Amino acid sequence: MERFVQTNVLSKVVRRNDHVWVSGLTANDKTGDVGAQTSDILQQFDEYLAIAGTDRNRLIRVNVWLADIRDFPAMNAAWEAWVPKDNLPARATVEAKLGGQNSLVEMMAEAFV
Numbered sequence: 596m597e598r599f600v601q602t603n604v605l606s607k608v609v610r611r612n613d614h615v616w617v618s619g620l621t622a623n624d625k626t627g628d629v630g631a632q633t634s635d636i637l638q639q640f641d642e643y644l645a646i647a648g649t650d651r652n653r654l655i656r657v658n659v660w661l662a663d664i665r666d667f668p669a670m671n672a673a674w675e676a677w678v679p680k681d682n683l684p685a686r687a688t689v690e691a692k693l694g695g696q697n698s699l700v701e702m703m704a705e706a707f708v
Contacts, residue, residue: 599646608643610708615647617704619660625697629666633673636702644706651677653706654684660701664690670700 600607609616620639622632644650661670667688678684684704693701 597647600643608647610647613708615644615649615653615706615708617643617706619658619701619703621693621695621698621701625695625699628669629661629663629699630669630673632699633670633702634677636700637673637677640702640704644704647706647708649706649708651706652679652682653708654678654682654704655707656685656705657687658703659686659688660691660693661688662691662693662699664688666699 596609596611598606598609605618607618607620617640620636620643622635623639624635625632627635641651644653659670661667670688691701693699695701
């Protein structure tokens with residue numbers, strides 16, 4: 596098993612054989628609206644998936660947590676602009692109280708290599 600981009604409490608990316616997990620991510624820039632924060636997270640997905648030797652075309656599942664479910668359309672618009680239409684992963688979206696101050700969305704992903 597390989598662990599990448601470790602903090603004091605977690606690994607942002609874990610790879611075992613051909614399976615990759617990307618930890619729950621929030622936007623680096625929390626000043627934007629939910630669409631901007633979602634785009635920020637999706638850019639991070641691209642970076643972290645590349646570190647593990649894969650990309651968005653190999654996603655198998657994404658979980659999304661929104662601070663306010665009414666932001667679903669804006670989050671989904673950013674998602675639709677990013678996700679490959681011919682390789683859609685499974686996805687779930689729920690409303691939740693998020694831990695980070697000013698975080699409007701958090702996302703976690705799984706992929707194959």
